[in-house]
Amino acid sequence: MIPAPFDYVRPADLDGALKILSEREGEAKLLSGGYSLLPLLKLRLAQPGLLVDLRDVAGLDGIIETDDDLRIGARATHRQIHENEIIRNRYPTFADAAGGIGDPQVRNWGTIGGSCAHADPASDWPAVLIASRARIVCRSSAGDRVIPSRKFFLDTFTTAIAPTEALIEIQIPRRGRWTGGGYTKLERRAGDFATAGVCTVVVLDESGRIARAGVGVTGVAETPFAATDAEAALVGATPSDETFRAAGAAAAAQSRPAADIRGPVDYKRAMVAELTARSLRTAVGRAKAWS
Numbered sequence: 452m453i454p455a456p457f458d459y460v461r462p463a464d465l466d467g468a469l470k471i472l473s474e475r476e477g478e479a480k481l482l483s484g485g486y487s488l489l490p491l492l493k494l495r496l497a498q499p500g501l502l503v504d505l506r507d508v509a510g511l512d513g514i515i516e517t518d519d520d521l522r523i524g525a526r527a528t529h530r531q532i533h534e535n536e537i538i539r540n541r542y543p544t545f546a547d548a549a550g551g552i553g554d555p556q557v558r559n560w561g562t563i564g565g566s567c568a569h570a571d572p573a574s575d576w577p578a579v580l581i582a583s584r585a586r587i588v589c590r591s592s593a594g595d596r597v598i599p600s601r602k603f604f605l606d607t608f609t610t611a612i613a614p615t616e617a618l619i620e621i622q623i624p625r626r627g628r629w630t631g632g633g634y635t636k637l638e639r640r641a642g643d644f645a646t647a648g649v650c651t652v653v654v655l656d657e658s659g660r661i662a663r664a665g666v667g668v669t670g671v672a673e674t675p676f677a678a679t680d681a682e683a684a685l686v687g688a689t690p691s692d693e694t695f696r697a698a699g700a701a702a703a704a705q706s707r708p709a710a711d712i713r714g715p716v717d718y719k720r721a722m723v724a725e726l727t728a729r730s731l732r733t734a735v736g737r738a739k740a741w742s
Contacts, residue, residue: 483565525564544632581667633733
């Protein structure tokens with residue numbers, strides 16, 4: 452397929468990009484890594500009048516940890532995230548997710564911001580951000596707006612980003628003691644989109660019970676979502692296979708999968724239950740190690 456005609460610009464800085472978004476409101480589309488957007492252009496599922504290439508915009512790919520949070524620039528590639536020392540040592544769930552996205556070429560060019568803005572219902576990052584209760588920072592010429600990840604993904608390929616805004620940063624609460632996470636997905640082949648994927652984050656109290664929990668699910672609804680019933684089942688519970696199975700059943704019940712070539716509805720729900728339990732075993736193990 453050949454994309455519909457479009458204009459192309461490559462601004463030198465973020466202010467220039469935001470000015471263009473304002474001048475061509477609703478018509479312009481940002482291009483980051485391109486591995487999510489270009490297939491839609493070729494299929495003509497997206498037909499923007501203008502592509503704004505962010506390749507020359509500096510300062511959007513940093514990864515730093517502050518006293519309050521981990522901050523990942525929107526143009527940080529999956530490879531950068533996977534190989535970053537801070538993330539590998541303190542936020543291994545993010546390294547897990549980044550290392551399983553696509554193939555080396557996709558990981559070298561694809562960005563976390565582009566993936567989140569694209570909002571594919573089976574992509575990996577949304578589940579991780581939802582479970583982590585991350586915040587997504589968007590900027591326009593009028594200033595910054597911080598959007599909770601749980602209110603960011605609205606529908607298939609639809610987010611809370613305004614037409615004049617650019618996603619510039621992901622903020623994840625700083626990892627504390629007794630905190631652990633895990634991301635597990637089912638895929639048809641290595642690097643594929645998730646048939647089902649579950650990320651869990653748990654915080655244990657001093658008695659070893661689960662004080663807080665986050666469960667993000669992807670691939671089994673029109674958009675990735677927080678399995679709030681599973682979270683409620685976990686809080687206050689003692690980690691055990693029985694607890695994990697109960698949370699998995701709750702997450703599966705909240706799923707809304709469609710039958711397709713990847714499997715029937717009942718199969719996908721069963722996979723959500725199993726993946727939730729597996730992810731929780733990893734999360735609790737990491738939380739105990741991080742005491």
